[in-house]
Amino acid sequence: MDFELSDEQQAFAQAARDFAAGELAPHAARWDEEGIFPRETFAKAGELGFCGIYAPEHIGGLGLPRLDAALVFEEMAAVDPSTAAFLTIHNMVAWMVGTWGSDAILKEWGDGLVSGQQLASYCLTEPGAGSDAASLKTRALPNDKGYVLNGSKAFISGAGDTDLLLVMARTGGEGAAGISAFAVPANSPGITYGRLEKKMGWNSQSTRPITFENVQIPADHLLGREGEGFKLAMKGLDGGRINIATCSVGAAQGAYDVARTYMHEREQFGRPLASFQALQFKLADMVTHIVAARQMVRLAAHKLDSKDPQATAYCAMAKRLATDLCFQACLDAQQIHGGYGYLKDYPLERLVRDTRVHQILEGTNEVMRVIVARQILNKGVDLR
Ligand SMILES: Cc1cc2nc3c(=O)[nH]c(=O)nc-3n(C[C@H](O)[C@H](O)[C@H](O)COP(=O)(O)OP(=O)(O)OC[C@H]3O[C@@H](n4cnc5c(N)ncnc54)[C@H](O)[C@@H]3O)c2cc1C
Missing domain, CATH: 1.20.140.10 (Butyryl-CoA Dehydrogenase, subunit A, domain 3)
Known part of the structure; x- marks a missing residue:
């Protein structure tokens, strides 16, 4: 059992420390105070590979282990936990899209997500479904063009500022087995963003509810298979x-x-x-x-x-x-x-x-x- 970091891991952590010192530390207090979502900073993080740390290599991610990702996030969170935490959510979605997205999705979104030019939100929680997330009610009904999405989500990090929404919605019956996951462009017609939540912390990232009203999703925007969401x-x-x-x-x-x-x-x-x-x-x-x-x-x-x-x-x-x-x-x-x-x-x-x-x-x-x-x-x- 070896508890020591390799030379590569130490160098990776150092790169994150330098990024945190140069790009986050000087601004963190102001972003918190003024509620600024630092979009350009995420793009700069993307240039270093930090927007797709464990996303698969076939979409341009670094495909690194979770431990390596943790080294980066830890350094950033030491000076700005709010911005670092949003980066972690984006990385999670980039990994999910890269792992289960269709060819069409990967072609359209892969580069943008791992480069940080396009950012993503994870949409599971609903007003009536928090800890009991499997009881979610947002529904995706099949039609001749794919699926039509109706429902609402609550507490979505980055909502209103991100480009892609990873939405869990019901395509089948009650319970977890009736849920599917979709990659939904954030500017799709029928999507409305609610008020910016006023929070105790995490102020450098927006949190908003989202409403979906007859949002048309192409069939190939399904992640994995129906019922696997x-x-x-x-x-x-x-x-x-x-x-x-x-x-x-x-x-x-x-x-x-x-x-x-x-x-x-x-x-x-x-x-x-x-x-x-x-x-x-x-x-x-x-x-x-x-x-x-x-x-x-x-x-x-x-x-x-x-x-x-x-x-x-x-x-x-x-x-x-x-x-x-x-x-x-x-x-x-x-x-x-x-x-x-x-x-x-x-x-x-x-x-x-x-x-x-x-x-x-x-x-x-x-x-x-x-x-x-x-x-x-x-x-x-x-x-x-
Ligand atoms: C700033 C912020 C950002 C967020 N970002 C996202 C996001 O990006 N995407 C997303 O999908 N969600 C997001 N969330 C939602 C978050 O994941 C939920 O708030 C959380 O899962 C809890 O759900 P709830 O708020 O409905 O609380 P509830 O589920 O109503 O829980 C209320 C209380 O009851 C307790 N409780 C519930 N069930 C049990 C049980 N079985 N046993 C014991 N105790 C229980 C809970 O622990 C809690 O203390 C965010 C939330 C916040 C505050």
Whole structure:
């Protein structure tokens, strides 16, 4: 068992660190404050291959393992979890489209997605179907030109700013087996975008509801086969959960780095904060939890890459553990800064706001426990 990164992986992580320092760090606070979706920055990320890190090579993706993708996302999230997280969603959709898209879809969208010239949203959640996503009601009815889509989606990241929507819709009966996945051009007639949601964090990416009213989809825009959509959506989310967990690890590392420096600089009672054992212990726990979360995420990435049958459970465990531990680490870093941690002059309050949602989306952390519990109790699997 080798826990060390290869030279190539270290170089890849360094490239992401440089990109984060040059293209994200100087702007992250302003994008958050002004709610700017940095489209050109995604195109620049695309030039480095960061928009199709694990997308298959036949569409121009790098086809790299999830671990390599995690290295990139972690570096970016250390300075801007919101922008990094949108990049992860885009990568997830690029992988899904590249893996299950028809030739026509790949021809039309492959290049654009992996280059970051065109961006994608993942549309599963509906107003009445959140954690119970398999109860979704958006319907795609077949007609002579393909399918006609009607229904609505909620909380869609990037909606209104992206070019392609990956939409899960019902083509059959109730339950997961009646759901199919479609690649839908975001400007198709009949699509309307609702109001821009006002959020606690993740402000550099838009979140909007979407309504579909008699949207015509060509037959070859179906991903995989009819009735496979929920399965594909969940496969996408296995990797998505590693990505979100990684963004939490990155943010926590960023927060920890700032807090460690601050403990040497700030003096109270005539001594630097670093001399107070209570704060030393806090910092020690933070770094311990960050390292534990990172290793758990990398283990899950390895399970997914090696097609381990328990990969879904490992991804759920990693997502739950990393997003909980790392959110707490961001809070602790803020606490170490005292009142200054509450001010926007420092990045701590933004890192706290941005990582909070990681406990909620791509499956809430309660749902992550449901997945793990189902595996160990109902299926009797011994996860070791
Ligand atoms: C900023 C943001 C961006 C998002 N982006 C996207 C996106 O791009 N695409 C997309 O499809 N969705 C997206 N989502 C939606 C997100 O995935 C859902 O909000 C999430 O899955 C939870 O669904 P819900 O909000 O309907 O909560 P509900 O399902 O109503 O859950 C409410 C509470 O009940 C708990 N709960 C539910 N069922 C159970 C159970 N069986 N056992 C125990 N507890 C349970 C939940 O954990 C939660 O605490 C986004 C959400 C946010 C906030």
